[in-house]
Amino acid sequence: MSNDQIITLAHGAGGEVMQQLIDKLFLKAFNDKPLRQKEDQARIPLAELHAKGDRLAFTTDSYVVSPLFFPGGDIGKLAVCGTLNDLAVGGAQPLYLSAGFIIEEGLSLTLLEEIVYSMAKTAKEQGVSIITGDTKVVERGMADKLFINTTGVGVIPQSIQLSAANARPGDKILVSGFIGDHGATVMLARDNLGLHSDLQSDCAALYPLINQLLLQHTHDIRCIRDVTRGGIGGVLSEIAQASNITIELDEVALPVRSQTRGICELLGLDPLFLANEGLAVFVVDHQHAETVLQLMQQHPLGQHAQIVGEVTAFSINHLHLKTRYGARRIVNVPYGLQLPRIC
């Protein structure tokens, strides 16, 4: 396909042009047997799933990031990692993905190719197959360049029982790395701030780290959640609510890069509510927290992991922050988007 081609409504109209797009781009890039068979559905042998565990994990997510490319990733990599992470934090081994594309007419075919191959590469690295998909093209102005939906299927081994409702007083809260990297990077990539930094999105698939930790600490890890849009603050508030406990964070222990902190201070944003795309929080039995932390720090995906807080009381669903001066304040989840302050 030539470089100057663009996506037109014909690419989604079900005719020859659409077939060409499917054959020459999607089938070639994803190159999976069920996909190549071109049935209306992918068929997954049950026996193969059953051998891996006793529960199917099934999740879906849509990706609408702008810009499509940002330091550390692109919408394709994000669409694969995000859904795989949703499976992995439940203890599931991710196995299959679907990929649905909603494309605004006029999108460069070269860009689409780059994104699709980025998805294929990320899935392959994780040993996951993209086995079914869909393409729609909408008129200009009806979508912002490209939206991707991915649905993931995985299997949870019998021994693993993770839940946001499992946190108990005394448990420690661990994060696997720096908070807010993705949110800060994308804000800068939008290029209306006039700021520059060497920040990169943390966009990554976390299964390799989670699997290694769960293999050795199946029962010491009570809950894992990946940190996305609502930031670490959003995720921990959900855990506090689900377990009916209070979580107290230690401001000094929170891993925040100085660039991220600088951007937040300039705009009046709270890094606790900035997005990540390759970060997880773990609630761990306090007796094993240090061992889990050390193991995490030895893994490339958890080098900057820290113990950032603990579960402090029963029956109140709050998130607290102990400031560096020893004061305590409630951390309230913002109503919607964080809005930059005027001064």
Next chain:
Amino acid sequence: MKQAMNFRDPHRVNRLIKCIQAKAAPVAERLGRPLQIMEVCGGHTHAIVNTGLNQLLPSSIELIHGPGCPVCVLPTHAIDQAVALAEYSNHILVSFGDPLRVPGSQHSLLDAKAKGAQINTIYSPLDALKLAKSYPNKTIVFFAIGFDTTIPSTACTLQMALQQGISNFRVLCHHICLIPVLMTLLKQQEIQLDGFLGPGHVSMVIGVQAYKPIVQKYHKPLVIAGFEPVDILHALYKLVQQFSTQKYAVQNAYSHVVSATGNQPAQQAINEVFISGVDAKWRGLGLVPISGLSIRPQYRSLDATLLLEKKYCTKQESDPTYCKKVLTGSLKPQHCPWFGNKCTPHHPQSGLMVSSEGACAAFYSSSTKAKQG
């Protein structure tokens, strides 16, 4: 960041708190009540609540969150005007982020955006000018709000627009000045304030000398403070020292940024573009004499109010009476009957609950009772 960290050093913070405690206790004993100090600026309120300094200060000092959050005091009719302009076809309203959620009489700018009005968030008025150049067939309206800190950038943008002949750019000016509101507060009988933590950013523009009439007329001390914990505590210490000696003056504890006469080119730009001393409506406080600005006749072609229908220019409004009491320091946010029930950050009744610099939103964030309620 490294330099800022010096001003966040917990050891210095603890040492300053001890010094303040030692000086403030005898003063409070003499008065028979805690010292009431208003931090005027919303930036200070945010910093104090965020770091928890209010919890660490001795009981001999009570901090009152003041009216210095420009978003909190935006009157309803200002939002209504901005919404009306945003709803005009072929217009794009551009605004800083935090005014978007402030309720108008019908709806907020965010509501208007969801219903199809064109509203863009920007970080600098120069971005609005850039937008005007990119969309020559649309009218770009900049919603100019804020105290003396943000007025110079609006003034310079208007100067550039006129110089460059950008005819599709307009400014909806709701800028206000801080000194007149301090004077108005001090005139009120019911107010019981002992002194002020002066705003850092505003002072950077207007200078230390601008506050002298406050001390001369009302004999209340004012110390200008920066925004890091050490800055704030240093200023508080200087205030307490003044109470101790009972000699009141304007002092500058932010001298690495604020000068005696302020930023002269900024003041010149303001004078060139705006007429000062216009009465302005503040949400919660009503009409504050000589606190507003209007655009000078030579810049009138860029004044967005000329685009508005008459009904948007004369609208009367009534504010919740509680807001005035909170803004003047006579009612603590947590004692307001609406606090945490009828009025929350999710469903704000006024700007005080919208901005993280607002007295009510700041207190809500730090209060466990608020969330349970």
